[in-house]
Amino acid sequence: MIMQYSSRLSRFDSAVFFELNGVKQELREQGKEIIDLGIGSPDLPPPPHVIKALTEAAANPQEYGYPISEGSPFFREAVATWYANRFGVNLDPVSECLALMGSQDGLSHLALALVDPGEYVLVPDPGYPIYEVSIHLANGIPYPMPLREENGFLPDFSIIPTEVALKAKMMILNYPNNPVTSVADRAFYEKAIAFAKRYNILIVSDIAYSELAFDGYRPMSILEIEGAKEVSVEFHSLSKSFNMAGCRIGFAVGNSAALRALAIVKSNIDYGIFTAIQKAGTAALLGDQSHTSKMSKIYQSRRDALLDSLARIGWHIPKPKATMFVWAKVPVPLSSREFARELLRKTAVAVVPGIGFGRMGEGYVRIALVQPEEKLKEVAERIEASKIL
Ligand SMILES: Cc1ncc(COP(=O)(O)O)c(C=O)c1O
The missing domain is CATH 3.90.1150.10 (Aspartate Aminotransferase, domain 1)
Incomplete structure (x- = not known):
């Protein structure tokens, strides 16, 4: 053929x-x-206690049924506990924490849940390639936000045309950034939230590298900022933080309406993460940091x-x-x-x-x-x- x-x-x-x-x-x-x-x-x-949790759970015949698509309650509770300990952010494990098969799973499916054909999504340029691909999957239009060295590789919201901002559904931010390695501070996130609130845009913050930082620097979560949940979801990955890339486990947290939409898309695509892997993820999040x-x-x-x-x-x-x-x-x-x-x-x-x-x-x-x-x-x-x- x-x-x-x-x-x-x-x-x-x-x-x-x-x-x-x-x-x-x-x-x-x-x-x-x-x-x-x-x-x-x-x-x-990965740390030895993570491998131990995975092997013990994998040896248990009871763990082989279909998992819960949104993630087992124990894993979502572990996510909420980790966020509280790491960032001082309180999350409801049921409505504000969603398990993912790696953050790529959520990042690639979110636009399908939220973006209609012809709507804009503001994306960093340069940026992690899946951001743009996910928008094309939904027939949306990626609008590049240039990351320039003279601006500390942060986007300049003032140069985004009003007509684009008005038609934008989401804005993707990624700090610490892949590939440019730059970082964002509270003042930057406050500006981003003000811009998102003015134009009714959902901020998608990807913090896959939040735990790999040097010289005493500790990256923050956008959700640490008062009112951020109204306009933000955040994606995190166990791939880099706990060297679990092959396990395919991550999560999204924050705005419950956006997470519900993502959960609906995912429930039609996958049946969730192998429970033994969620046990290993829980050991990573709750164990020795x-x-x-x-x-x-x-x-x-x-x-x-x-x-x-x-x-x-x-x-x-x-x-x-x-x-x-x-x-x-x-x-x-x-x-x-x-x-x-x-x-x-x-x-x-x-x-x-x-x-x-x-x-x-x-x-x-x-x-x-x-x-x-x-x-x-x-x-x-x-x-x-x-x-x-
Ligand atoms: C910026 C960024 N976000 C997300 C991911 C996806 O990570 P995973 O799907 O393994 O959680 C990666 C992987 O390299 C990345 O670099």
Whole structure:
């Protein structure tokens, strides 16, 4: 048969993330060892008590029935307890906490629940690619909010045209940010909430990296701000905070009407998260929280190992306060795509071209700190030897 793909599918173009796979394959065939700093998949294990909770629950035959789509009461209560302990935010576990198969599950389905064709969604540019894809899924229109270095990589609400703001249904914020690594403070969130209230826009705050922060910095939740729940939902992931990326567990909290709509969409798509995984997630949220600071220390040392050694060879990159990434200006007169290709060919080091995250990402590459310190130091040695700079 002739397979005619939907026109929607053409919007799901992630080619830039995969176009270097051919080069990687060639290098492997030549016996070269690739240092892959591309995809942000955590390389560290979950805490032992999480693995124990998962294995014990998985060994129990009673855990194999269909789970509850919105999440088991024990998991939603654990989410509420974690938010209260971590951010001092009170949540109702039933109406204000929703379990997700990773935050990607919720981020990709929310627009289907809330956005009608032709409505705008304000998205960060550069930004995590699923934000835009989710809007196309709902036939909405993504409206990019440029994140510029001179504004601390925060969106400037004053340049959003009134007619766009009036037709906007949601605004996505992501701090600490992937890919640019910037962070947001209370004053910024207060401005965002005032803007959202003026134009009746739902703020979707993605805090996937809230627990990976350095030099004593502690990211905040938008829900810490008085009245935020009226206009905000927040998404969090256990993938990075507890190294549980493969378990597919996360959650959304905040505005109950928005969460109800998301729960309706999801109840037609999935039947919830394997109960044993929810038990492991509960162990992570309620157990010893020192794991996250230990993990942050590891990423901080990696950050320093990489950026100090790159600075010694003349590539100066500002140190991020949070996330597992470095957002680096391309140090030579090449596009981000060309530079990533050149770097891979000459040094077997893989990074992601900034253009993959949106038009404003051009001129940068994202480097994920997903290798041990020795490997990150070796990156600088390889770059120096290659004379690419
Ligand atoms: C900014 C951001 N949000 C959300 C996610 C999705 O995480 P998960 O679906 O594993 O919870 C990621 C994953 O890399 C991310 O970088």
